[in-house]
Amino acid sequence: MIKLLYISTNRDWSGSEELWARSSRLFSAQGFAIASITSYAHEQLRAVPGEKLLLLPPSAASTGLPERVWRKIVKPKDKVRQFIEQYAPDFVIVSQGNNYESLEVMQLLGSMSLPFVTVTQLASESFFWAFTNDRLLAIQQAYRSATCNYFVSEHNKRLTDFMLGGTLSNAEVIYNPCKIAQSVPAITQPPSGVYQVALVGRLDCWHKGYDLFLQVIGRPEWKKRPVLFNIYGTGPHSLLMEQQITHLGIQNVRLHGHQADVAAIWAANQLLVMPSRMEGQALALIEAMACARTAVVTDVGGATELIEDNDNGFVAAAATTSSIAEALERAWAGRADWHQLGQKAAATLAAKYPADAVEYFNASVANYFKTAEPA
Structure with a gap:
């Protein structure tokens, strides 16, 4: 029996975890x-x-120890090595939220001569800080040691290659799965x-650009239009966003928290807005398009690999208030066509995405x- 090991270097569950988690269930069902x-x-x-290793430290409230002290005592890298040695996987799938965070894991797997692939969900120009002289050669070697490096958009693959000085050769584009089943x-x-x-997405202004969006709809013209903005998600900036909404005097926005029923979101809403500063290939966009909903997106990550401006949606040239405001104005002016644009969006997704992204990945x-299968 082939033994597979999944390692996620994300710090919490998010849309980027859907691919590896579903992949594990499908492989398990296949024996x-x-x-x-x-x-x-x-x-x-x-x-x-299967077996699980959880590296989350106990809360400071229960132990009296901050995380940095706990990690010095417990030494997660040693625990990971011990778990890997005991489990003895034939192949490892490493899922990383961004294109630099799995360096130590990749180095460890290389030192143990274990074959592995990486899955990178996010690359951004703001990550250049991680590719400095003292780290660049190590990161290049880590990527070279992988059997394959997967990216969820062509943009992220191309940008990571540029960040690595044009040295990335073993790379492919794969697809994030859609949760819509109806x-x-x-x-x-x-x-x-x-x-x-x-x-729809994590309430994280640094990533999702909600602060930019609130500044736009805080303008007088949006306050008097017959439109309600529904924000679904939780995250580290929920309190800040509540205060920003109050400060700007916005009455036509609602914070709904996490909504697990994606179909219910799109049964109630006609348009997706994604004012993101960075993205890989957002599940929220894939799900909206699968539900035949059009979108306003910023030109980041793989958004324009799916959304063509004024054809099946609207593209803001940059993650700035002026660009987002301009794109939202065009979307509002063309609101009578949202249904038609949504139909085009669904057709685009069907043409560009595999019927089952998890099967494609596996x-x-x-x-x-x-080649590791026993004879």
Whole structure:
């Protein structure tokens, strides 16, 4: 039996975890042995099969120790090595939230002569700080030691190659899975004459650009228009956003918290807005398009690999208030066409994405470890 190990270097569960978690379940159903290592606890991990190593430190409240002290005592790297040695995987899948965070894991796997692939969910120009003289050669070697390096958008693959000085040769683009398993009814006219617009994602202004969006809809013209902005998600900037909304006097925005039922979001909303400063290939965009909803996106990550300006959606040239305001104005002016644009968005997704992104990923990974199958 082939033994697979998944290592996620993310610090919490987010949309970027969906691919590796679903991949593990599919491989398990096909008879492969599965184990995983994570640095966070989340109810979604219960569905991940096999042995698990959790590196999350106890809370300071229960131990009296801050995380930095706990990590000096426990030494997670030693625990990871011990777990790997005991489990003895045939192949390892490393999932990283950004394109530099798994360096130590990749180095460890290389030192143990274990074959592995990486999956990178996010690359951004703001990460150049990690590719400095004292780290660059080590990061280049880590990527070279991987059997393959996967990226969820062509943009992220191309940018990471540039950050690595043009040395990335073993790289492929794969796709994030869509959680929609049911059709969602079209909304051709706004209920009660009020248009419903959704923003879906972690409440993290640094990443998702919600601060930029709030500054735009805090302008007088948006306050008097028949539109309600529904924000779905939780995150580290929820309190700040509440205060910003109050400060700007915005009455037509609602913070709904996390909504697990994606279909319910798109049964109520006609348009997605993503004012992000950085993205890989956002699940929120994939899900909206699968539900035949058009979108306003910033030109970051793989957004324009799916959204073509004025064809199936609207593109803000940059993650700035002026660019987002301009794109939102064009979207509002063309609101009568949102349904038609949403239909085009769904057709675009169907043409560019595999029917099952997880099956596509697993088939690709299997090509790399099939030589390890016992005779």
